Amino acid sequence: MKAVIIGGGSTYTPELMEGFMRLSNRAEGLRVILVDTDHQKLEVVYGILKRMIDAADAKIELSRTSLLDDALPDADFVVNQIRVGGNLARLMDETVPLQFGVLGQETTGPGGFANALRTIPVVLGIARRIQKYCPKAWLINFTNPSGMVTEALLKYSSVKAIGLCNSPINFCNMFARMFHVKTEDVFLDYFGLNHLSFVRKVFVNGKDVTDEAFSKLPVSEDERRIVEYLGMFPNYYLRYYYLRQEMVEEIKAKPKRAEEVLKIEQELLELYKDPLLTQKPSQLSKRGGAFYSTAAVELIEHLYGLRRGFQIINVMNNGAIKDLPADAVVEIPVYIDGNLLKPYVIGDLPLAVRGTIQTVKAYEQLTIQAACEGSYHKAVMALAQHPLVSSISLAEKILDALIDANGELFPKMNK
Secondary structure, X not given: OEEEEEOOOOOOHHHHHHHHHHHOOOOOOEEEEEEOOOHHHHHHHHHHHHHHHHHHOOOEEEEEEOOHHHHOOOOOEEEEOOXXXXXXXXXXXXXXXXXHOOOOOOOOHHHHHHHHHHHHHHHHHHHHHHHHHOOOOEEEEOOOOHHHHHHHHHHHOOOEEEEOOOHHHHHHHHHHHHHOOOHHHEEEEEEEEOOEEEEEEEEEOOEEOHHHHHHXXXXXXXXXXXXXXXXXXXXXXXXHHHOHHHHHHHHHHOOOHHHHHHHHHHHHHXXXXXXXXXXXXXXXXXXXXXXXXXXXXXXXXXXXOOOOEEEEEXXXXXXXXXXXXXXXXXXXXXXEEOOEEEEOOOEOOOHHHHHHXXXXXXXXXXXXXXXHHOEHHHHHHHHHHOOOOOOHHHHHHHHHHHHXXXXXXXXXXXX
């Protein structure tokens, strides 16, 4: 098995490598190639990964390169974890919208919109290289906003792309801890979009335990109120919609997450340079992305035929959710057995959340078109569709400010 990690110099990568080290016991001849344009970070991360592999006596052939075309030939899996513009661009996503009293966040609202405009053209460029050098490879996309990036890949390229997020596995782990069972004993009736998803039912070993889960849910008073109104378990990111003004004020009052991440990354890189460090440091947990390696490696195991079963991933809808377009990417459970992917059928969306999901999907599809076509008009209409903006005049102001802030990181916009 050959896996290529694009953005391999990320401080996340030791987390991912833990998963590959587990996988090496089941997949013979495992080769992992790190690709990154930041040579300095790549060397530091390569060093800690090599020591981790050697200390565990894991059977992994590890290499690194700054040239994507050299890494891709004959790859079975390509893991995409890039961040276009780095965390300084994320800081713009979190601060520019706040100037207009609108939430700034890396995946939700205008921040996620800016992230998509920067990222989609770059990822489609990567897809063209995959189509040329390893057309049979699976592209596993962890890059945010994962749902939109995955939909762009499936609509504007021929690569076999699947979007992955750690939110679903965190949901499963939460319920597993709640009922003192293994994660694989939990099945969630889960539906929606990436970072806009809901759990309708919780099953443990086939038994419906939803009512008991409601009574045990460890949440704040505000979050409890949302759960009671919905009658479902919302993704963490739904607080940005249902507690919009409260979240704007909270984000204004505290340090930006991007600033925290920038500091954490520098600390991690210094730790990674230590020649005596041979395992993932505990400080990495502050970086986010918990259980990313578990989700990624489980998906690879499913696609490679080493295991079979359900996993919650981002895939083309194709009728699984009746109230969304067939060509929309959704986040749902999918039964995977090698190349066989069979989506869990959701049916109709609950009325309480149908409008929000449909509106955000319209925003997502307009954003993808704007990124691919460089259309200023579609970009304005995308932002105006989003529930956190809902105004053409406000959308114009935010978009103009984002264009100024991002400069050449944005696609050229044609008015």
